[in-house]
Amino acid sequence: xxxxxxxxxxxxxxxxxxxxxxxxxxxxxxxxxxxxxxxxxxxxxxxxxxxxxxxxxxxxxxxxxxxxxxxxxxxxxxxxxxxxxxxxxxxxxxxxxxxxxxxxxxxxxxxx
Amino acid sequence: xxxxxxxxxxxxxxxxxxxxxxxxxxxxxxxxxxxxxxxxxxxxxxxxxxxxxxxxxxxxxxxxxxxxxxxxxxxxxxxxxxxxxxxxxxxxxxxxxxxxxxxxxxxxxxxxx
Numbered sequence: 001x002x003x004x005x006x007x008x009x010x011x012x013x014x015x016x017x018x019x020x021x022x023x024x025x026x027x028x029x030x031x032x033x034x035x036x037x038x039x040x041x042x043x044x045x046x047x048x049x050x051x052x053x054x055x056x057x058x059x060x061x062x063x064x065x066x067x068x069x070x071x072x073x074x075x076x077x078x079x080x081x082x083x084x085x086x087x088x089x090x091x092x093x094x095x096x097x098x099x100x101x102x103x104x105x106x107x108x109x110x111x112x
Numbered sequence: 113x114x115x116x117x118x119x120x121x122x123x124x125x126x127x128x129x130x131x132x133x134x135x136x137x138x139x140x141x142x143x144x145x146x147x148x149x150x151x152x153x154x155x156x157x158x159x160x161x162x163x164x165x166x167x168x169x170x171x172x173x174x175x176x177x178x179x180x181x182x183x184x185x186x187x188x189x190x191x192x193x194x195x196x197x198x199x200x201x202x203x204x205x206x207x208x209x210x211x212x213x214x215x216x217x218x219x220x221x222x223x224x225x
Binding site: 031032033035037043044046047050052095096098100102103105107 | 152218
């Protein structure tokens with residue numbers, strides 16, 4: 001079975017600072033995809049960044065980057081230069097075939 | 113813009129009274145999903161359609177049913193809502209491509225009174 005664990009229920013960061021959200025997963029597969037989703041309060045869940053497991057290079061999208069450690073089954077999200085609009089619930093997700101598996105989420109607060 | 117639309121945004125229903133939530137998409141994605149999300153929890157997959165093939169999760173209660181009459185529309189029917197069914201219901205779509213993420217709708221917040 002595939003499981004996704006986010007060990008930080010809540011995190012906070014000062015505006016303009018950097019924060020890292022952690023995620024670990026369990027799988028016996030070698031080919032899969034990992035995602036981070038952002039869900040602002042009462043708003044739509046949107047894709048932040050994705051990582052292909054067979055790629056060693058860490059994905060980057062503007063201020064968002066990941067630290068993907070395949071052997072350790074770790075997939076953390078780094079948010080640089082945090083902005084007030086980054087405040088949201090962040091979900092780590094694993095995809096294989098047509099199944100997505102979500103972690104329990106990390107609530108990020110950005111302090112002005 | 114291509115998108116996933118859920119209606120209504122908020123739904124109040126009476127205990128035991130059947131309710132239907134709808135989802136439509138303009139993305140022409142062949143996979144559609146229904147998730148239940150309770151406060152501060154991860155979304156829980158109820159079922160998904162791969163084209164017309166229905167895939168039910170083992171722990172989805174029989175009280176929950178779904179219909180997909182065509183590629184664009186998918187419905188979630190709750191036959192006899194209980195207080196424990198109050199939640200946000202999320203519809204999502206994806207292509208049958210492993211690297212594709214989901215595209216989510218805005219969700220329907222269901223209240224059971």
